[in-house]
Amino acid sequence: MEEVFRGTWVVAYRELLRFVQERSRMLSSFGMPVLFFIIFGAGFNQIIGTLTPGVDFIKFIYPGIVAMTVLMTSVFSGLSVVWDREFGFLKEVLVAPLSRTGIVLGKATGGATVATIQGSMMLVLAPIIGIALTPILVIKVVPLLIIISLSLSGLGILVASRMRSQQGFHVVVQLIVFPLIFLSGIFFPVNNVPVWLQIISKVNPLTYGVDAIRQIFLGSDSAPVRGAIGNSTPVIGITVFGHTMTVLEDVMVIAILGVVMILAATWSFNKQE
Amino acid sequence: MNIIEAENLSKRFGQLVAVVQVSLSVTEGEIFGFLGPNGAGKTTTINILCTLLRPTSGTALVNGYDIIRQRNQVRSSIGLVFQDPTLDEYLTGEQNLRFHAYAYNVPQSVRERRIGELLELVGLSDRRKSKVRTYSGGMKRRLELARGLLHHPRVLFLDEPTLGLDPQTRRHIWEYIHTLRQQERLTIFLTTHYMDEAENCDRIAIIDYGRIVALATPDNHKDSLGGDLVTLKAEDNEAAVLELKERYNLSPEIQNGVVSFCVPQGEKFLPDFVRGFRSHLLSISVRRPTLDDVFLRLTGRAIREQEADSMGQMRAMIRSKR
Numbered sequence: 001m002e003e004v005f006r007g008t009w010v011v012a013y014r015e016l017l018r019f020v021q022e023r024s025r026m027l028s029s030f031g032m033p034v035l036f037f038i039i040f041g042a043g044f045n046q047i048i049g050t051l052t053p054g055v056d057f058i059k060f061i062y063p064g065i066v067a068m069t070v071l072m073t074s075v076f077s078g079l080s081v082v083w084d085r086e087f088g089f090l091k092e093v094l095v096a097p098l099s100r101t102g103i104v105l106g107k108a109t110g111g112a113t114v115a116t117i118q119g120s121m122m123l124v125l126a127p128i129i130g131i132a133l134t135p136i137l138v139i140k141v142v143p144l145l146i147i148i149s150l151s152l153s154g155l156g157i158l159v160a161s162r163m164r165s166q167q168g169f170h171v172v173v174q175l176i177v178f179p180l181i182f183l184s185g186i187f188f189p190v191n192n193v194p195v196w197l198q199i200i201s202k203v204n205p206l207t208y209g210v211d212a213i214r215q216i217f218l219g220s221d222s223a224p225v226r227g228a229i230g231n232s233t234p235v236i237g238i239t240v241f242g243h244t245m246t247v248l249e250d251v252m253v254i255a256i257l258g259v260v261m262i263l264a265a266t267w268s269f270n271k272q273e
Numbered sequence: 274m275n276i277i278e279a280e281n282l283s284k285r286f287g288q289l290v291a292v293v294q295v296s297l298s299v300t301e302g303e304i305f306g307f308l309g310p311n312g313a314g315k316t317t318t319i320n321i322l323c324t325l326l327r328p329t330s331g332t333a334l335v336n337g338y339d340i341i342r343q344r345n346q347v348r349s350s351i352g353l354v355f356q357d358p359t360l361d362e363y364l365t366g367e368q369n370l371r372f373h374a375y376a377y378n379v380p381q382s383v384r385e386r387r388i389g390e391l392l393e394l395v396g397l398s399d400r401r402k403s404k405v406r407t408y409s410g411g412m413k414r415r416l417e418l419a420r421g422l423l424h425h426p427r428v429l430f431l432d433e434p435t436l437g438l439d440p441q442t443r444r445h446i447w448e449y450i451h452t453l454r455q456q457e458r459l460t461i462f463l464t465t466h467y468m469d470e471a472e473n474c475d476r477i478a479i480i481d482y483g484r485i486v487a488l489a490t491p492d493n494h495k496d497s498l499g500g501d502l503v504t505l506k507a508e509d510n511e512a513a514v515l516e517l518k519e520r521y522n523l524s525p526e527i528q529n530g531v532v533s534f535c536v537p538q539g540e541k542f543l544p545d546f547v548r549g550f551r552s553h554l555l556s557i558s559v560r561r562p563t564l565d566d567v568f569l570r571l572t573g574r575a576i577r578e579q580e581a582d583s584m585g586q587m588r589a590m591i592r593s594k595r
Contacts (some may be wrong), residue, residue, distance in 0.1 A: 003345060010375045018363060088359040096376035097348040113329075199523055
């Protein structure tokens with residue numbers, strides 16, 4: 001047990017040391033989400049208001065952008081495993097008296113910490129679009145970001161455990177992970193799209209992470225949203241088999257995903273090296 | 274006491290059998306060398322002993338711990354310097370060492386002092402706060418050596434510790450290794466394909482195609498050839514060989530237009546031989562055999578021929594460019 005714990009903190013410590021020393025990395029992972037925010041939020045705000053009746057489209061999309069920042073940063077944290085393998089440092093870690101589970105947990109914790117910091121920094125945009133950034137909101141959102149980023153870091157490490165090159169990692173991320181991110185309801189309300197897209201999105205576990213963040217941000221606004229345009233499909237809160245998911249249920253889905261990912265990553269690691 | 278005890282270690286990768294029935298024991302405080310061409314199974318054997326690879330069959334004890342069932346105890350007992358660098362180049366030298374100290378649970382009370390001492394030993398004190406990226410190849414290797422010693426290992430494994438380094442740095446590294454052995458009572462297990470480097474070892478196992486073909490002290494290896502090595506060129510080498518066989522009862526060999534054979538006490542043998550030999554001699558010389566000669570005799574090939582193989586060259590080039 002001591003070896004698991006030491007493995008976790010030693011590996012996480014180094015991830016954070018690297019993060020602090022490479023500030024350019026911090027900026028790069030903001031670029032894409034902020035760009036999407038401007039294009040979709042500001043650009044389409046007037047046109048596609050009907051997609052999200054009762055909520056400004058820009059308010060609707062903002063929690064999705066926060067989620068996207070966290071999702072992308074977490075998944076890409078797996079790249080450090082591939083990087084370490086390419087540059088040999090992984091060997092130094094693997095011959096140390098640390099447990100493999102600890103090493104995977106350390107990578108996940110390190111990646112999740114970075115992702116949570118970046119996601120939290122996106123919160124400063126909230127007041128600009130008219131969402132009050134109350135202490136209660138922050139206290140509710142940040143733990144959620146931690147859970148989501150741990151799960152997605154697990155996914156990133158799982159992919160990385162099989163990859164020998166950075167190019168390989170990028171290919172897999174673009175083929176599997178980007179579709180997962182884009183079909184998770186960041187840009188559209190899952191309940192209001194064609195059925196085939198609904199099915200894909202509702203099978204995608206990331207959808208529930210995005211929905212949880214959105215419910216916390218817009219929870220107080222969601223009452224008028226329900227049934228605003230006659231039919232009663234809510235814009236917020238995913239409907240599965242007629243049941244509308246609560247925040248807690250959403251969190252459960254993403255937490256289960258996280259446990260599965262981290263177990264799978266540990267297993268994959270043990271098998272490889 | 275034997276600090277390493279290996280019994281019938283074998284490793285196969287699919288069809289390829291990399292290590293075949295390797296058994297050896299290394300006593301405490303010894304410098305034990307693994308000599309062989311690239312691809313002979315040296316690194317695979319080291320990887321098995323340091324728990325990075327599971328053997329297909331056989332077992333080994335390192336510092337009394339089983340390499341399969343007690344992996345973490347083995348890992349705590351050993352220090353490693355690999356062929357390829359395993360440093361985090363974006364951290365400073367000091368940060369790399371500190372990471373290692375945390376990972377190996379070096380007590381906080383001795384940690385900083387130990388880091389300082391080792392950086393002093395390998396001559397990197399003034400560069401401790403520089404990023405490893407800015408180090409030269411030799412400095413990186415020295416830092417790895419310091420790191421491998423940080424947690425007071427009982428055995429230090431060095432896989433080609435001086436590959437790709439200039440002769441001056443190589444000599445320095447060997448000075449450190451000898452100092453360390455005296456200061457820390459350390460056992461050193463190393464692989465090399467440099468003959469001169471192998472001379473530093475107390476005992477050498479010569480390995481070829483995954484098998485240990487001979488294991489002895491450097492001097493005993495050379496004595497196994499039966500004395501000093503005489504090489505000669507005659508106008509007619511074939512005739513010279515025939516004469517050597519018939520009149521002198523020797524077993525000469527021709528390679529690259531040179532006839533060679535071994536005799537005890539070559540210097541004393543030579544004057545009478547030159548006077549009495551009937552074939553017309555063009556040149557003749559006598560010398561102590563080197564380990565290369567031993568290798569040649571045991572395997573029919575010179576290690577140096579192997580060195581020129583393209584893969585090894587490519588890898589060395591890629592390494593030096595990083």
